Amino acid sequence: MSLSSRALLALVALSSVSLAKEVGYFDSSSSCADPKGFATCYENADTTYSNCVNNNCAGGSESCYNSCGGSTSCMNEQCPGLGIDCINACECERSALQIDCAGQRCLVYSCEYQATTLDYLSFCLNPDRDGLPYWPTPDDAPDSCSCNTGQIEQKLYLITNQMDTCSNNQTNIGQMTDVDGITDYAQACICCSFSAIISAIWGTCPDTQPSLLAADEWFAGLLNPGHWEDCGPYLENYDCAGDLGFGRADAGGITEFYSPGNMRTNGTKSLYNLDGVVSTPVSGDVFTWTFASSLAHTVTVSSADATATGTKVSGGSDVTATGTGMSTATGTAESDVKPGVGSSLIVPSWTIASIFGILVLSTL
Structure with a gap:
């Protein structure tokens, strides 16, 4: 040039x-x-x-x-x-x-x-x-x-899929002879999924204030209505990672499972962009991505010579957390990036419906 x-x-x-x-x-x-x-x-x-x-x-x-x-x-x-x-x-x-x-x-x-x-x-x-x-x-x-929310979303997606897989595992269910055992197994699948969700958010970005990663929304929309506070015995008695499958890579790859009385401490940092210079484009002058199952989007980058420079070097501001980390992640923050950036890690409506469907079916 x-x-x-x-x-x-x-x-x-x-x-x-x-x-x-x-x-x-x-x-x-x-x-x-x-x-x-x-x-x-x-x-x-x-x-x-x-x-x-x-x-x-x-x-x-x-x-x-x-x-x-x-x-x-x-x-x-x-x-x-x-x-x-x-x-x-x-x-x-x-x-x-x-x-x-x-x-x-x-x-x-x-x-x-x-x-x-x-x-x-x-x-x-x-x-x-x-x-x-x-x-x-x-x-x-x-x-x-500073927080790879893409990795969190990917884990949450796999975990919620595994919740359905776990509850419909006919091999495990077929070994049970009484209604109480089947009901307990269904509840264990739910509790393990709840614990895995917490691990995905807190474990992936331990320094970030969890309320910036939609943790409050997951508690309000899923964990609290699903009685997370009662999950302790199920997490003690069932092998979430092994027997129930949540440790597999295609189920989120979770290795650490928290219980209601043993939660990880909340992070205190806001979201911010790390220092660095990225030349546009990353993948060449033209790249293609797939929308839906087969509709391809071909994108031509506006200038192959242009660059955008990041200026945030380190840190991220500390924020005040009002939650205890035991059952909620409430807190407000003046984020280093535009507020709401992490809020799209929302709870899918089909996940909520699935959980209550599992509980209903397990009692029939």
């Missing part, structure tokens, strides 16, 4: 600073090589989402979309005729387009990119997880997030 080209690129980057703004989870001035183009890309994704809702969801209208500012939760509450499944399908499409936008112009190992991908996984039904670009983030990648 010639000196004049570098100088021109520097001038373009400098002139873009005044135009930069927060776009999605990103502060595009510090984590994107083309802030103006990135903002335009997101605006186009928003337009696609608006058209999808207004044209495809029953009772869709611009007035509903505009009054809610495009908020999925608001539209579902204020305009229930639209149907949350339809809204989520449109949100899934927008999230895929936002991944394209970020992959074209921004740091793809950052906390912000991870949050963008988590949105996609939370809205899309049966997404192709293996086809996602830069997911999860490789270990020790430059300018990566």
Whole structure:
């Protein structure tokens, strides 16, 4: 690259600073090589989402979309005729387009990119997880997030799948001759999955405040309604890693199981991006990823010469935790990245339904 080209690129980057703004989870001035183009890309994704809702969801209208500012939760509450499944399908499409936008112009190992991908996984039904670009983030990648939320999400997904596999293991169930034994086994599958979930969050990022990783949501939506506080005896009497399978790599690979009376201490750090420089693109001028089962997205990077530089060197601010670490992870924080970046590690609704289905079936 010639000196004049570098100088021109520097001038373009400098002139873009005044135009930069927060776009999605990103502060595009510090984590994107083309802030103006990135903002335009997101605006186009928003337009696609608006058209999808207004044209495809029953009772869709611009007035509903505009009054809610495009908020999925608001539209579902204020305009229930639209149907949350339809809204989520449109949100899934927008999230895929936002991944394209970020992959074209921004740091793809950052906390912000991870949050963008988590949105996609939370809205899309049966997404192709293996086809996602830069997911999860490789270990020790430059300018990566202080907590690898991609690894946490991957473990949570495998753990919740194993919960169903465990409860439907006919080999184990076939060895039981009484109803109480079958009921206890079903409860043990649930308790082991709860303990594995805790290990996935606390163990993967031990220094991070767990409330920033949606731990409170998992407790409120799953563990507390499932009576986590009563799981101690089941965790003592059953081999979660071996006999019940949660130690297998395809079940989360969990090796340490916590009990209600023996929880790991909460971390205190906020989320932040590590120091480093990532040249855009990481995977060449063009990359392809798979949306759904077979629909390929081909993405052309905006500039093969542009770079985005991370500036956070170490640490992350300490935050005040009000939870005890025994049954909750409550705490508030002024995060070093935009608030809400870890909140997409949500509890899938099908997981909640599955747990209570297991309990009902075990008592029949």
